[in-house]
Amino acid sequence: MTEVVAPQDTAQHGLKAHSDGDWANRAPVQTRSDRPKSTNVSDFEVVTGREATWKFTPVAKLDALLNGELDGGRIPVTVTEAAGVTSEWIARDDARIGRAGIPEERGAAAAWSAFGEAHLVTIASDERTTTVITRDALDAAPRAGHTVIEAAPNSRGLVIIENSGAAQLSENVEIVLQEGAHLTLVSVxxxxxxxxxxxxxxxxxxxxxxxxxxxxxxxxxxxxxxxSIHLDHEGANGEALGAYFADAGQHLEHQVYMDHDAPHTRSRVTYKGALQGEGAHTVWIGDVLIRRSATGTDSYEQNRNLVLSEGTRADSIPNLEIETGDIEGAGHASATGRFDDEHIFYLQSRGISEEEARKLVVRGFLLEVIAQIGDEATEERLQAAVEAELADSVRVAVKGA
Structure with missing residues (x-):
C-alpha cells in the first residue's frame, strides 16, 4: 500500500487572511513614497477618519466632497493680464495634465475624477511678472476643480490665487517649473x-x-x-511657507511633503500659526523624504504655533526620512506655546500697553511669512486681515488675564 503524505504548510505562521479583510495584502505603508496613487476615486476606500492622512480631519462634514457627485464644470475665475502670461481652459485628456503628481487620497481623487476641463496658466516672461487668479463667485454647491500653472524655462513670475466668498470646493493644483524657472505661488x-x-x-x-x-x-x-513639492532634478530648490490664524470652531489643516529625488537639492519649510477661541483647531504635518538619489541634499522644516486662548488644539507632526548618508544637512523642529511673558514685559517696560504688546508679538510672528509674498498690495491687505483677527482676541485675552 502506498502511503499518502499530506503536503507541509510552508507559509509563515499566522500570516492568514482574517475575517475583517484581506490582511495579508494590507500591510501598513512604511514610507511616504509607498503611498498608493490614483486619479480614480474608486481606487480609494471610503474615508472613516481612522486613516493616517485623515485622523485629524472632521471627515463627517466632508461627505459631499468625499462621496457625493461633484460639479466638474468650469470654476468661475478672473485672471489679471500680464506680459508673457497666458490663461486658457484645456480638456482633461490634455498631455499637460498629470505631470506634477497625482492623488494619494480619496478627496483629491474624487476631484480628479469629476473635473471636465483644467484651467492652465503659463508664465513665459524672463522678467518677473505678477498674476492674480481671483475666485470669489462660487456658491455652496459641491464642486471639483483642476488648475495647472506652468513656468517656462528661465521664466520669472509671481502667481497669487485669491479665494473668498462661499464655497464647497475640492481641487487639484499642478505646478510645473521648467529648467531655470523661478516662481512664487501664493494661495490665500x-x-x-x-x-x-x-x-x-x-x-x-x-x-x-x-x-x-x-x-x-x-x-x-x-x-x-x-x-507636495517634488525636487526631481539636480539643483532644484523648494521653499514652503505658511501662515494661518484659526478662530473658534475653525479647522485649518496643512500637510506638507518635500520629496528630494535628485542630487544637490535644497528645501526649507516654515509654517506659523495662531489659534484663538473655543474649538479652534490647526493641523500641520510635515513630511521630508530624502531618497538614495538625493546626495548633497540640504533640508530643514519647522512649525510654530502660538496659542492665544483656552479651548484650542494644535497638532504638529514633523517627519523626516533619509535614505542616503551623503547629505549636506537635514533637520526639523516643532513648537506650540503661549505668549512669551518676557517679551510682553519688555515691551511694557518701554511704555507699550499690554494689549498693544500682545498685538505686536502676534503681528511679528505671522507677518514674517506674509512679508515673503513680494506683492505690496497683497501683503498690506493680509496684514490688515491679521490686525482684524487680533482686535478681538487680544482684547479678550487682556480682560481675562
Whole structure:
C-alpha cells in the first residue's frame, strides 16, 4: 500500500487572511513614497477618519466632497493680464495634465475624477511678472476643480490665487517649473465662515529651478490644503511657507511633503500659526523624504504655533526620512506655546500697553511669512486681515488675564 503524505504548510505562521479583510495584502505603508496613487476615486476606500492622512480631519462634514457627485464644470475665475502670461481652459485628456503628481487620497481623487476641463496658466516672461487668479463667485454647491500653472524655462513670475466668498470646493493644483524657472505661488484662503475647501497642490521643480510656495489661511470653516513639492532634478530648490490664524470652531489643516529625488537639492519649510477661541483647531504635518538619489541634499522644516486662548488644539507632526548618508544637512523642529511673558514685559517696560504688546508679538510672528509674498498690495491687505483677527482676541485675552 502506498502511503499518502499530506503536503507541509510552508507559509509563515499566522500570516492568514482574517475575517475583517484581506490582511495579508494590507500591510501598513512604511514610507511616504509607498503611498498608493490614483486619479480614480474608486481606487480609494471610503474615508472613516481612522486613516493616517485623515485622523485629524472632521471627515463627517466632508461627505459631499468625499462621496457625493461633484460639479466638474468650469470654476468661475478672473485672471489679471500680464506680459508673457497666458490663461486658457484645456480638456482633461490634455498631455499637460498629470505631470506634477497625482492623488494619494480619496478627496483629491474624487476631484480628479469629476473635473471636465483644467484651467492652465503659463508664465513665459524672463522678467518677473505678477498674476492674480481671483475666485470669489462660487456658491455652496459641491464642486471639483483642476488648475495647472506652468513656468517656462528661465521664466520669472509671481502667481497669487485669491479665494473668498462661499464655497464647497475640492481641487487639484499642478505646478510645473521648467529648467531655470523661478516662481512664487501664493494661495490665500479668506473664505466665508461656512466654506469648505480641500486642495492638493503638486509641484515638480526642474533643474536649477526654484519654487517658493506660500499658503495663507485666514478664513473658512474647514480648509485642508496639502502641498507636495517634488525636487526631481539636480539643483532644484523648494521653499514652503505658511501662515494661518484659526478662530473658534475653525479647522485649518496643512500637510506638507518635500520629496528630494535628485542630487544637490535644497528645501526649507516654515509654517506659523495662531489659534484663538473655543474649538479652534490647526493641523500641520510635515513630511521630508530624502531618497538614495538625493546626495548633497540640504533640508530643514519647522512649525510654530502660538496659542492665544483656552479651548484650542494644535497638532504638529514633523517627519523626516533619509535614505542616503551623503547629505549636506537635514533637520526639523516643532513648537506650540503661549505668549512669551518676557517679551510682553519688555515691551511694557518701554511704555507699550499690554494689549498693544500682545498685538505686536502676534503681528511679528505671522507677518514674517506674509512679508515673503513680494506683492505690496497683497501683503498690506493680509496684514490688515491679521490686525482684524487680533482686535478681538487680544482684547479678550487682556480682560481675562
Amino acid at each position: 484662503q479668506q473664505w466665508d465662515d461656512e466654506a469648505i475647501h480641500l486642495a492638493s497642490h503638486y509641484a515638480t521643480v526642474g533643474r536649477d529651478a526654484s519654487l517658493t510656495h506660500i499658503v495663507v489661511s485666514l478664513g473658512g470653516g474647514i480648509v485642508r490644503l496639502n502641498p
